[in-house]
Amino acid sequence: MHRTEQEQAELIKEISGVNTKKCMKCGKCSASCPAYEEMDIRPHQFVSYVQNADVKALLESKSIWKCLSCFACVERCPRDVKPAKLIEAVRLMVIRERGGNYLTPGEVPELLDEELPQQLLASAFRKYSK
Amino acid sequence: MQRIGVFVCHCGTNIAATVDVARVVEAAAKEPGVVHAEDYQYMCSEAGQLKIREAIKEKNLTGIVVCSCSPRMHENTFRQAAERAGINPYMVEIANIREHCSWIHKDIEEATEKAVILARAAIAKVTLNAPLQAGTSRVVKRALVIGGGIAGIQTALDIADAGYEVDIVEKTPSIGGRMSQLDKTFPTLDCSACILTPKMVEAAAHDKITIYTYSEVEKVSGFVGDFQVDIRKKARSVDMSKCTGCGVCQEKCPSKKTPNEFNRGLNNRSAIYTPFAQAIPNVPVIDRESCIKFKTGKCGVCAKVCQAGAIDYEQKDEIVTQNYGAIVVATGFDTIKLDKFDEYSYSTSPDVITSLELERIMNAAGPTKGHLERMSDHKAPKSMVFIQCVGSRCADKRGKSYCSKICCMYTAKHAMLIRDKYPDVEVTVFYIDVRTPGKNFDEFYRRAVEEYGVNYIKGQVGKVAEKGDKLLVQGVDLIDNKRILMETDMVVLATAIEPNPDVRKIATMLTASIDTNNFLTESHAKLRPVESPTAGIFLSGVCQGPKDIPETVAQAGAAAVKVVGLLAKDHLVTNPCVAKSDELLCNGCSSCEKVCPYGAISYEEREVNDHGIRETRRVANVNSALCQGCGACTVACPSGAMDLQGFSNRQILAEVDAICK
Known part of the structure; x- marks a missing residue:
């Protein structure tokens, strides 16, 4: 089913439960984000991108695969906006459109890496297997 | 039977755009007792009031219903108009068809139907209205100011200068408040103490001002014009009449490990202490929880070194009871606790401080003697x-x-002062928005x-995070759109302010309303900004909402004028809508006495004549000067003896019947 960007933005807000209007543009989410440097679109920008229905850019963004789901932005946001939930919603949208899971349990062992924090893998598995 | 006149106001388009006023007039005219009904564009105007006066005379009206805005706006206007035309002002009823109707509805049909119902209810009520006579009560020509910061001091000075007695009650050992803790003040950078201490001295020397420091308000009763207040003067353990303020006791005191509140806990103080050098009164107090003498019974060094013999370990708290015509709340603020903001490492690193702590560090009388340094290693920050x-x-x-x-401005002040005094220190301010509305503020x-x-x-x-x-x-x-990872020597947090936590207790005693943030509520956000909705209670300073010193001083003056306006009256007109008990129905159960929040009901043995039977019964008696007409007693009364004049049970039920018709 084809959706306009506006409809996709509404869907993202619905899935995530985020009210983007609550954002006061303080940037504390990006300031808290450990993956900030890896991202092309930063957590605080996610909020305004969804608000402005620039969804195509978000779907193509590499940021959605860089977010660790550590929820530091959710914890620290003074306005209770929950940017990580937005990112999660965009990820889900991509995964659903691909029509399959990105990661299966069988793939996990070969991805194990000494350097990698286990939390990363756990959250990666969680977010890619929705 | 009453002869009722109904007047429906358009309020320009405020009402007329949503309510079909002609239909309201038409419907009202059919109600029993209504002999006159008309509409007009602005009933509150001189011409509108004239219509009411003329109708009263021409049609011999005995009751008036005005369908207009909230009675909070113009009830008084219409009561006065009725009185001028010779009928009792309490024979006027307002049907609020603006706030309760036109402003909240969009559909003309619905709004008109509701306006008709509201008019009908008011007509039903006025049919049962009886003329009431307002009484008078005295005005005690003395004011109480709770809080001795700049707000309280300024209010007290302005009231005293107008010639009225004022008492200031201050919880801490000295007046001065938060302003005495500040180093410099924006936007002119004058020294806070230099501009505050002359006012403190003036207040202390004023023959109309009495200052109770180390004291708290304990109990409040009474009402506007005549409050009775108990003030607890906590035992100072120092005789104020003997102490010369020489300070030797503080030097010799062996207990010096108590966090210094005045310096925000950045250093310690002795158990016997005055908070700061310019304290008024310059008489120390013994903090009994820290004093070795009080804890163990041994020590007594201060008593030994005091040449004046002023130390009195036996001193007890004293209760002063005083009557006041008006009470001003000026309880100020504190910074919030930062225990929920662990991401800024405030509780773990001594080099992360609040802005108020920085004020103390920058101040010559502070813990570092005004030298900018880190609290961890006393090194100067770069x-x-x-x-x-x-x-x-x-x-x-x-x-x-x-x-x-206040934070945007004091942060700019701190940054500027540091760059001025220590030009080699790099100063970075992280902001969300810089908010500087105020005279010369943005320029600053x-x-x-x-x-x-x-x-x-x-x-x-x-x-x-701490890193080495x-x-x-x-x-x-x-x-x-760039990450910033910056190593720095000190971090200063512009911490939110909140009303002094004691304000809840005080507001409860005064029956003054407070909002969800514990700020005291003003009677009207724009038009009555320094008055509490509770008559006789006034607001000064940050207890009402965040504000800086210039605004606080302006508001303090405004509160003083309101107090003076009240104290200048010889007597006050009381509201006649008070409770009244029917002695023949009263069964003496005391239910009403228990629920009365104003202590207005007492019981007495009275001889009654119950249909020819004379006997002495225990019955309720309402003190009409104390009664505020809240109606709690009428609900509590099981025998239906208690009724509220102007809002009797019959009147209320008639309104309900009219609405449900």
Whole structure:
């Protein structure tokens, strides 16, 4: 089913439960984000991108695969906006459109890496297997 | 039977755009007792009032219903108009068809139907109205100011200068409040103590002002014009009439490990102490929880060294009872606790401080004698980071929903002063918005940036972490869209302010309303900003909402004028809508006495004549001067003896019947 960007933005807000209007543009989410440097679109920008229905850019963004789901932005946001939930919603949208899971349990062992924090893998598995 | 006139107001388009006023007139005219009904564009205007007066005379009206705005706006206007035409002012009823109807409805049909129902209810009520006579009560020509900061001091001075007695009750050992803790004041950078202490001295020397320090309000009863207040003067353990303020006791006191409240706990004080050098009164107090003598019975050094023999370990708390015509709340503020903001490492690093702590560090009488240094190793910082909006503008439970208003300016002040005195210190301010509405305020902030080279970065800081002897600040520059990882020596948090926590207790005693943030509510946000909705209670300073010193002083003066306006009256007109008990129905159960929040009901043995039977019964008696007409007793009364004049049970039920018809 084809959706306009506006409809996709509404869907993202619905899935995530985020009210983007609550954002006061303080940037504390990006300031808290450990993956900030890896991202092309930063957590605080996610909020305004969804608000402005620039969804195509978000779907193509590499940021959605860089977010660790550590929820530091959710914890620290003074306005209770929950940017990580937005990112999660965009990820889900991509995964659903691909029509399959990105990661299966069988793939996990070969991805194990000494350097990698286990939390990363756990959250990666969680977010890619929705 | 009453002869009732109904007057329907258009209020321009406020009512007429949503309510078909002609239909309201038509419907009202058919109600029993109504002999006159008309509409007019502005009933509150001189011409509108004239219509009411003329109709009263021409049609011999005995009751008036005005369908208009809230009675809070114009009930008095129409009562006076009725009185001028010769009928009792309490024969006027208002049907609120604006706030309760036109403003909240969009559909003309629905709004008109509701307006008709509201008019019908008011007509039903006025049919049962009886003329009431307002009484008078005395005005005690003395005011009480709770809180001895700049707000309380200014209010007291202005009231005293008008010739009235004022008492200031201050909880701490000295007047002066938060302003006495500040180093410099924006936007002129004059020394806070230099401009505050003359006012403190003036208040102390004023023959109309009595200052109770180390004292708290304990109990309040009475009402506007005649409050009775118990003030607890806590035992100072020092005889104020003997002490010369020489300070030897404080020097010799062996107990010197109590965190110094005045310096925000950055250093320690002795158990016997005056909070600061210019304290008024310059008489120390013994903090009995820290004093060795009080804890163990041994010591007594202060008594031994005191040449004046002023130390009195036996001193007891004293209760002073005094009557006041008006009470001003000026209880001020404190900074919020930062225990929920662990990301800024405030509780773990001594080099992360609040702005109020920085004021003490910058002050010559502070813990570092005014030398800018880190509290961890007493080294001079080379770089400092200021974080704005810590706990302000928060939608979550961790902070406050409001803007604390003063932080942008004091942060610019701190940054500027540091760059001026220590030009080699790099100063960075992380901000969300810089808010500088105020005379010469934005110019001041721009000077910090343009002349003093303070680096302002847009973006809230995410985290402050300890890294060796440095602090690592993690943030973003939202303009450059760039990560910032910055090592710095000190971090200053512009911490949100909140009303003094004691204000809840005080507001409860005064039956003054407070909002969800514990700020006292003003009677009208725009038109009555310094009056509490509770008559005779006035608001001064930050207890009402965040404000800076110039605004506080202006508001303090405004509160004083309101107090003077009240105290200048010879007597007050009382509201006749008070409770009245029917002695023949009263069964003496005391239910009403128990629920009365104003202590207005007492019981007495009275001889009654019950249909020819004379006997002595225990019956309720309402003190009409104390009764505020809240109606709690009428609900509690099981025998139907208690009724509220002007709002009798019959009248209320007639309204309900009219609405349900």
